Amino acid sequence: MEKPTIFFSHSSKDRDLILPIKEKIVDITGGVMTVFMSSDGQSIPLGRNWVGKIEEGLKNAQIMFIFVTPNSIKSDWIYFEAGFAYAKGIEVIPVGIGVHIGELKAPLNLLQGFDILSCDSLDNFISVINKRFDLSFKGKFNEVDYCQINNTKSFEKNDFDFSNIIKCGYIESSRIFSVAEIKKDSELFNSKVEKFFAEVKKYLDKNRIKYSFFAGELLVKGIKIIDFGEKEDIQDNRLIKIDHSIMLFIANHNFKESFELLINLLNFVGIQSMTLNLEINKSQYDCWSDLEQISSIVSEIEYLGYSQSSRYFKYKEKICWYVYDGYFYNRNQTALNIRFELKEINISDVIDFVQCLYISGIIYKLES
Numbered sequence: 001m002e003k004p005t006i007f008f009s010h011s012s013k014d015r016d017l018i019l020p021i022k023e024k025i026v027d028i029t030g031g032v033m034t035v036f037m038s039s040d041g042q043s044i045p046l047g048r049n050w051v052g053k054i055e056e057g058l059k060n061a062q063i064m065f066i067f068v069t070p071n072s073i074k075s076d077w078i079y080f081e082a083g084f085a086y087a088k089g090i091e092v093i094p095v096g097i098g099v100h101i102g103e104l105k106a107p108l109n110l111l112q113g114f115d116i117l118s119c120d121s122l123d124n125f126i127s128v129i130n131k132r133f134d135l136s137f138k139g140k141f142n143e144v145d146y147c148q149i150n151n152t153k154s155f156e157k158n159d160f161d162f163s164n165i166i167k168c169g170y171i172e173s174s175r176i177f178s179v180a181e182i183k184k185d186s187e188l189f190n191s192k193v194e195k196f197f198a199e200v201k202k203y204l205d206k207n208r209i210k211y212s213f214f215a216g217e218l219l220v221k222g223i224k225i226i227d228f229g230e231k232e233d234i235q236d237n238r239l240i241k242i243d244h245s246i247m248l249f250i251a252n253h254n255f256k257e258s259f260e261l262l263i264n265l266l267n268f269v270g271i272q273s274m275t276l277n278l279e280i281n282k283s284q285y286d287c288w289s290d291l292e293q294i295s296s297i298v299s300e301i302e303y304l305g306y307s308q309s310s311r312y313f314k315y316k317e318k319i320c321w322y323v324y325d326g327y328f329y330n331r332n333q334t335a336l337n338i339r340f341e342l343k344e345i346n347i348s349d350v351i352d353f354v355q356c357l358y359i360s361g362i363i364y365k366l367e368s
Contacts (some may be wrong), residue, residue: 004133007061007090008037008140009081011072017097018067020148025125026138033129036061058084065125066094066108073099082108093128097149119146119303143303143316144352147359160355162255165363167281169250169259171274182223193246199269200225209261222251222258223265252281259347267342277324278336278354280363287334287363289325297360304356315353318344323362 006025010018022035048055058064064085085092086107086335094101094113101113114124122141130137197218204211204220216227227246250258266274280287288294294313298304303316312320320339328334338353357363 002060004033004062005060006033006035006129007064007085008035008067008084009064010037010067011069011078012038013071014067014069014097017069017149020145021125022282023120024122024141024145025129028137029129029135030128033133034060058088059089060106061090063128064090064092066092066113067097068094068099068104068108069097070099073315074102079108082111086111090297091128091132115268116146117147119143122146122149142352143301144356144359145354147301159360162351162354163252165281165285165354165358166252166255167279168252169255170277170279171248172277177226196246196269197225197227200265203265203268221261222254223262224249224251225334232347256347256351258348263342271342273339273341275337275339278338278350280334280336282334283366285363285365287323287325287336287357288361289323289334294323294362297362301356301360304360304362312339313354316349318349319353321353 008018008022018037022037025035059083060337064081066072066082068078068079082092082094090110094104094108094111096113096115101115102109114121116122119141122145125141126137126139129135197213200218201211201213203209209220213219218225225246225248248262250262288297295306298306298313305314307314307320312322314320319338320336323334324337325334330334336354336357338350340349354363
């Protein structure tokens, strides 16, 4: 039995704009249908008669999405494909990107379609597919998908590289154990640090994960946990000494595996929430830190809203964040300070968050 076929009618100049939509639909539908896109490098293999393959794709299609853009509207080709499909009884749906379909000429303006103006409007693709084929796919597009489409003219999809943007990640000891505990009882804090190391090693031994531990420094799969030893602090206007001051570092190489291990470690030792700093690689990228500048951007993007309970912004309902710009750990740096509940987040959320900041222009690439 042949798979149901969806046909994408578009200008070849819009390949990078349309391809993410195709890939998302294929991902949501689990590959149970064919999405024919002439410029994707797959629908028409090299050396094949492209006109014949397009005719074959049209012949098998049950739905045609016509992408109306400033590029495609200059060509008569989409009108030809639309007319051919309509005559064959194929459901033809105009999709406006940068062009309002209500302003189209006949016959396209006689067809019911939609403009891509928000993340929610992208879900019309899935709604149409479910209705046409009597299916019930529940997957949805997200804000990153919309940002990617909305900003394709200013960057290419493959331009995002998490490992180049983020130099490293780190967590301060005061973000692992509450400041109140440190101020209240330094001995209690010291015992918590010792217990933390013991529990981490217990988890690694239990799961047969190789690690190194020497002179207060533990290394495992891109994670470094350091006990800096004695630290001075001020309590009630008097100088006190705390025996331990620890930090966790995460390398950007294989960040996914390291982050997943870190979450497992922290869950094991009973930590429920975390504040992680993601340092920006300032040799290639920079990040807006002015609150008013960030505010002007997040106000236009649904998933990058405001936190009502603190100075943080938010990403979806999973991450609270702000940008730190200053001197820390022996150097000037800019970092994304992100706060989250461990049970509600995974590495994909973190990568999607950074990508959303990059696509929206909060993080930007330096001119070479």
